[in-house]
Amino acid sequence: MQPLIAAMYKVRQAFYAAIIKSLLRTKSVLQTILDIWLAPSVIKRENVNGDGGVGGVGGGQKMYSEFLKEVEEAFRESKERWRLEALSNGLRKQFGESLLDNPLNMLPSYNHLLPSGDERGTYLALDVGGSTFRIALIELSGRKSESDECRILKKESFKITNSVKELKGVLFFDWMAARIGETLAGQEEGHDMSEEPLSMGMSWSFPIEQTSLRSGLLQGMGKGFLAAHGLLGQDLGDLIQDACSRRGLNVQLNAIVNDSSATLLSKAYLDQTTRFALILGTGVNAAVHLPVHIFSPPKFGVRPSSWHDSAKHVIVNTELSMFGGGILPSTRWDDMLRAVHPKPNFQPLEHFVSGGYLGEIVRLVLIEGIQTAGLLGGVVPPSLREKYSLETETLSHIESDRSPTLSLAHEIFTSRHPTSRPPTHTDLLAIRLIASHVSYRASGVVAAGVHALWQLRNEAESIAPPESSHTLVAYNGSVLENYPGFRTSCEKQLDSLVQASGGKQGVIELMYAEESSLLGAAVAVACIDGS
Numbered sequence: 001m002q003p004l005i006a007a008m009y010k011v012r013q014a015f016y017a018a019i020i021k022s023l024l025r026t027k028s029v030l031q032t033i034l035d036i037w038l039a040p041s042v043i044k045r046e047n048v049n050g051d052g053g054v055g056g057v058g059g060g061q062k063m064y065s066e067f068l069k070e071v072e073e074a075f076r077e078s079k080e081r082w083r084l085e086a087l088s089n090g091l092r093k094q095f096g097e098s099l100l101d102n103p104l105n106m107l108p109s110y111n112h113l114l115p116s117g118d119e120r121g122t123y124l125a126l127d128v129g130g131s132t133f134r135i136a137l138i139e140l141s142g143r144k145s146e147s148d149e150c151r152i153l154k155k156e157s158f159k160i161t162n163s164v165k166e167l168k169g170v171l172f173f174d175w176m177a178a179r180i181g182e183t184l185a186g187q188e189e190g191h192d193m194s195e196e197p198l199s200m201g202m203s204w205s206f207p208i209e210q211t212s213l214r215s216g217l218l219q220g221m222g223k224g225f226l227a228a229h230g231l232l233g234q235d236l237g238d239l240i241q242d243a244c245s246r247r248g249l250n251v252q253l254n255a256i257v258n259d260s261s262a263t264l265l266s267k268a269y270l271d272q273t274t275r276f277a278l279i280l281g282t283g284v285n286a287a288v289h290l291p292v293h294i295f296s297p298p299k300f301g302v303r304p305s306s307w308h309d310s311a312k313h314v315i316v317n318t319e320l321s322m323f324g325g326g327i328l329p330s331t332r333w334d335d336m337l338r339a340v341h342p343k344p345n346f347q348p349l350e351h352f353v354s355g356g357y358l359g360e361i362v363r364l365v366l367i368e369g370i371q372t373a374g375l376l377g378g379v380v381p382p383s384l385r386e387k388y389s390l391e392t393e394t395l396s397h398i399e400s401d402r403s404p405t406l407s408l409a410h411e412i413f414t415s416r417h418p419t420s421r422p423p424t425h426t427d428l429l430a431i432r433l434i435a436s437h438v439s440y441r442a443s444g445v446v447a448a449g450v451h452a453l454w455q456l457r458n459e460a461e462s463i464a465p466p467e468s469s470h471t472l473v474a475y476n477g478s479v480l481e482n483y484p485g486f487r488t489s490c491e492k493q494l495d496s497l498v499q500a501s502g503g504k505q506g507v508i509e510l511m512y513a514e515e516s517s518l519l520g521a522a523v524a525v526a527c528i529d530g531s
Contacts, residue, residue: 067373068430071365075437078329081496084448088497090327091452095318100296105319108300109261110213111524112311114289115269117143119526122153124180124251126202127517130223133158133176135183136515138522140269149270150519156183165224170243172227177243180251197252199529201521203262208236213528214254255524260287261315262520267474267513269523274472276453277513280446281477282356284349286320288453289313294460320449321350328352329441333364340387349449353442355392355479358435363390365434375430377421384417391416392479395435398428400484406432442479443486447493454508455501465502474513481512 077083098106120142127134136155143149158179167175184198206225208216215237220228231239237253244251257265264277264287277287291313292300300308325348328334337351337360338344351357363384369375383389394416401409406428413431414422423431450473458468480487487510495505513519 064373064375064426064430067369067375068433071369071434071437074331074333075329075441078441078444081500083329084444084451084493084497085500087324087327087329087445088448088451088455091323091449092455094323094325094327095452095456098323099294099299101298105317105322106295106299107317107319108292108295108314109257109317110210110303110307111255111257111261111265111315111527112292112307112313113527114272114274114313114315115265115523115527117149117269117272119269119523119529121199121526121529123522123525124184124198124200125518125521126176126180126200127521128176128202129160129205129517131160133160133179134518135180136518136522137183137187138519140522140526143270143272150522152515152518154183154187155518162224166226168226168229169231170239172225173239173243174246176240177247177249180244181247181249184249184251195250197250199525200251200253201255201257201523201525202240202253203259203517203521204236204256205259208256210256211235212237213524214256216256254528255521257521257524258285258287258317259517260285260317262524263287263474263476263513263516264289264315264520265523265527266516266519267472267511269519269526271472271511273470274474274511275457276450276471276473277516278446278450278473278475278480278510279477280353280355280475280479282354283347284321284354284446284477286318286449286453288316288318288457290316290457291460318453321347321354323449324349324352324445328445333361333368336364337361349445352445353479355477355483356388358438358442358479359390359392359395360388361438362395362431362435363388365438366390366431369430369434376419376423376427379419379421381417381419389417392483395431395439396483398432399435399439401432439483439486440489443489444493447490447497450490450494450508451497451501454498465498466504468503468507470506471508473508473510474516475510476513476516480510 095106119140122137122139125136125138127136134155134157137153139151139153141147141149141151156179164172164175204216206221206223207219209219210216215235217233218228218231218236218239220232237256241253244253260277260279263279264274267277268274275289279285292308292311295314325345328348329352334351337357341351366375367380367384370378370380394412397412398406398409401407406425409428409432410423413428454468454471455465457463458465475481475487480490491510494508494510498507499505
């Protein structure tokens with residue numbers, strides 16, 4: 001009997017394979033066939049747990065099409081405009097509350113000047129990230145210049161290896177100074193001690209307690225860095241300045257900015273309508289230029305009276321990732337993600353939109369599809385049993401493949417997640433569909449966040465939405481830059497929200513900010529010189 005059963009099974013496979021190849025690729029036909037042709041895991045009534053393990057079924061089995069409809073339904077509400085409007089209003093309320101007393105977000109920086117666009121000069125820009133230290137000599141010529149407004153005269157990039165991360169205390173800053181010296185080798189600037197020192201600005205991607213535009217108290221850096229060892233609470237500006245002086249470099253650090261502030265400044269130098277910045281890669285953050293009168297005095301901490309006398313507006317580090325608690329359009333897969341997260345409520349919005357989490361949400365959905373509907377033949381690729389093993393980059397390749405055969409999607413998925421049951425064409429369509437639901441929701445949440453900040457600024461400046469003028473949101477980050485259709489989807493939903501609140505379509509525009517960390521650091525210094 002066994003050979004006969006095996007032969008019948010092969011005939012059935014061949015029969016349905018022939019149907020799939022010959023019929024038009026309509027979702028309803030394919031899903032009808034898949035409802036009949038159960039995957040082995042469903043036949044055997046096996047189930048894959050959320051952690052990737054296989055266990056017993058805890059309820060009735062779902063068919064392929066039923067599961068995909070259920071996924072669509074779970075994400076449907078997040079696509080409705082009324083839902084995005086409610087989310088925007090909720091975020092706007094949370095922003096307003098944080099302007100008064102929250103020490104963790106809506107943080108006013110020391111940057112209170114936006115560039116006029118007339119700033120000129122040559123500056124050294126530093127960008128210290130988690131894996132790379134970049135240095136550039138930048139010449140600013142102004143918006144009215146007949147040549148380029150800004151030129152990078154020289155740029156170097158240095159890998160921050162594990163051995164560099166393990167440098168303790170001043171040794172790390174000595175390493176930075178050595179790289180600055182290498183970059184300036186052969187340049188006129190930064191050597192002659194009889195000349196004015198070369199002005200430096202720095203984009204610093206780690207926590208500090210900023211005490212002035214050019215200084216801040218060093219805090220633990222995390223990510224394997226030991227630079228703060230024995231130096232916690234010391235002035236970051238002085239540490240870098242002293243290291244450069246030990247190497248005989250005639251440079252002076254005059255500004256420290258974070259990545260979102262740098263992005264806003266960099267685009268504002270080129271376009272005077274820039275008032276917002278958005279970073280969306282592995283994480284998410286935003287900066288906004290707001291009037292100082294809407295903050296409660298304690299938010300500014302202890303600052304010199306001269307700063308308060310001159311500051312009418314200030315660039316605000318929103319720490320956007322921390323907002324959205326209790327008001328985001330959650331699904332059961334989001335609940336699963338939070339259930340095993342070490343800090344489930346610390347950065348709610350980031351869990352919904354950032355590249356660090358989009359892949360994991362799709363993985364959890366996919367695991368359930370394998371569990372209950374026989375996706376991927378009911379077999380979990382071994383690699384997908386690990387948390388965060390499905391990268392957002394993989395999904396971007398799958399979503400970008402619009403070829404009839406999905407050959408690129410197949411190659412990418414099977415090379416990164418090999419399995420004994422490679423995905424069929426229909427499996428790949430299902431994965432792409434699931435990814436599109438997750439990424440579209442993310443673009444809507446981002447749109448709601450930007451719209452809420454736009455409303456906050458309009459109210460603070462007493463601008464009625466119909467009277468609001470064209471405003472740029474400078475952006476960078478891998479999701480906005482590279483995920484197919486994400487920026488376009490975000491702008492469309494943003495337009496819808498703006499129009500619903502009485503504004504004009506296209507009044508908010510997302511614009512890529514090239515080399516924003518370096519250019520923004522240089523512009524921060526130029527603003528000081530210009531003042």
